[in-house]
Amino acid sequence: MADKSGWFDKPDNLKLFLRIFYVSLVILLVIDFFISKHAAFGFDGVTNFFAVYGFISCVMLVLIAKVMRMFLMKDEEYYDD
């Protein structure tokens, strides 16, 4: 099949996409001030707790995985004779 040009091929579109993404993040942060909470532990009722926790979780996930890779990564042929 011949090459097609997709929506993301235009740099402007990618920029637009990222801009929408960032704006939605800001909206989520702002909106959380106006939400009534039903916290199970207390600290999970703190405003924007989940934003912080989600961000930290994913950074930790990637950094720990990078460290694990040092020990665990092998060639694809590792188990072959």
Place this chain on the structure above:
Amino acid sequence: MIEFPPALIFLLAAALAPLLKGTLRKAVLLAAPIFALIVVHQLPEGVIATLSFNDIDLVLCKVDRLNRVFGYIFSIISILAVLFAFQQEDKSESSSALIYAGGALGVTFAGDFFTLYIFWELMAIASTFVVLSGKTPMASKAALRYVLIHLAGGLLLLAGILIRLHETGSVAVEFVGLTGIASWLIFIGIAVNAAIPPLHSWLKDAYPAASYSGAVFLSAFTTKSAVYVMARTFPGTEMLIWLGAIMTFVPIFYAVLENDIRGVLSYSLINQVGFMMCGIGIGTQLAINGAVSHAFAHILYKGLLFMSAGAVMYRTGKTKCTDLGGLYKYMPFTCVCCIIGAASISAFPLFSGFVSKSMIITAAGNEQLLLVWLMMMFASAGVFHHAGIKVPFFMFFGHDSGLRPKEAPWNMKLAMGIAAFLCIGIGAFPQPLYNILPFPVDYVPYTGAHVVGQLQLLMFGALAFALLMLSGIYPAEIRSINLDSDWFYRKGARGFYQLCDKTFNGLNAWSQKWLAEYVPGLLARYFSEPGGNLQKYGMRMAAEAAGDEVDKKLEEHIDQRSKFSTYPVGGGVLLAVLFLTVVSFLYFY
């Protein structure tokens, strides 16, 4: 009313299908799960079919609210998977897959442990053939390991069942609870199929090796039938909470590093089953409802994700992140379906995972299980990261792989479309699903705090992905594998083999040298001339003691006498007297 075990429909169709060709074969394959769905729907609650066997009443089919949900979803995913697999010309795969599905339904409706065990093993064997249908060297090796693990797990289960029968006299499938050796054996047997770490690595080993269509079947039945059996036999078992939490947690690191898309999906499958195990362990009505509804939702979105990866594999022959990318322009429909599956597994509001997983996490909060709650939240953010973003990103976006495939065929699009529709349907209108759960549902998923909290968790996880990707910190896709607990039997078995080789073959060689060659040789030489040898030996000793040379002439003389037996008669008499003396001593004392 049609009252017979729905499993039999699958088994009959599996037997019939290979005899047919073309459209008729496909029609039979597709009719079986549709018919099964109808049967499951209208079966009355209670015992449906029994069979007497050696004084034990086998209950082939017993229906209640808990197993009917699983009956529904196993039938639905069978319909979709068969539809998706229309291009699959391999008759052994399609029949094995139907037997496999039948086994899962048999396990689900089994009223006693013997019936359960038979269907359990049927699943193990049939699914092995589904793995084998990948038809690559990797598939046949993985299938061998797969069947060994599952037969071992099955034997543990059987041993547990027999000890339990001996101890309690009961084989009914009911609450067991961790109380003694029998229950532990049953627990471990189920844990193998549920892929609870460290017994999980068969899954990641086998599923990516299956064919594009086989993996869809595999993703549905083994683990989720184990979830059902666990929910039936071990609800409220505290250990399951922790095993489940670890299970949600550990595989996501592997998923980040994994290069094979279906490997990523396998790890996220284990992670999702972890949430279910956690719910079963918590054991409250809300938690069990959460585990069951999550299994229901999970089968659909996981099937959808495996279908989208399968469609890409069908069109391009590739499944690795390093080989794929930029396909959204060429397979837009598949791409959209994949994103819907990814949104569902990530539990975005309005997608199915949101209304099911949140019940389990809320139950953990209600029970004040802080650490478990934190681990599940971490895993929720992580699953969006690796399954929600990584899978669609590396297949359909990312770098341009140069692949220019056609869109998936109509039947694949239809199967993916229905699955995607159900994912959104359940997410937007959860009430029909809530209505068929085992316990009455008093839970509202869509509250402001919950929606915003979940969106924050996911979107800021996405922000982390974007920032790490743009800064180049995100681990690059590399052609590689990552060591997992299967190392212990894949390398460990080799070590064990070498240990046995060295020990037993060494012992064998030593015995050959000394016991079979040297000692008999020595004895043979001596007994060729026993009298002469004895005399010569004595003479040499005497000569050595006296410091003299050995008398060669005397030696020759001894040889001569020994060869021709020309000993004086007195010698014989002396020996006889000595012999009689020894015997009489032995006799009298």
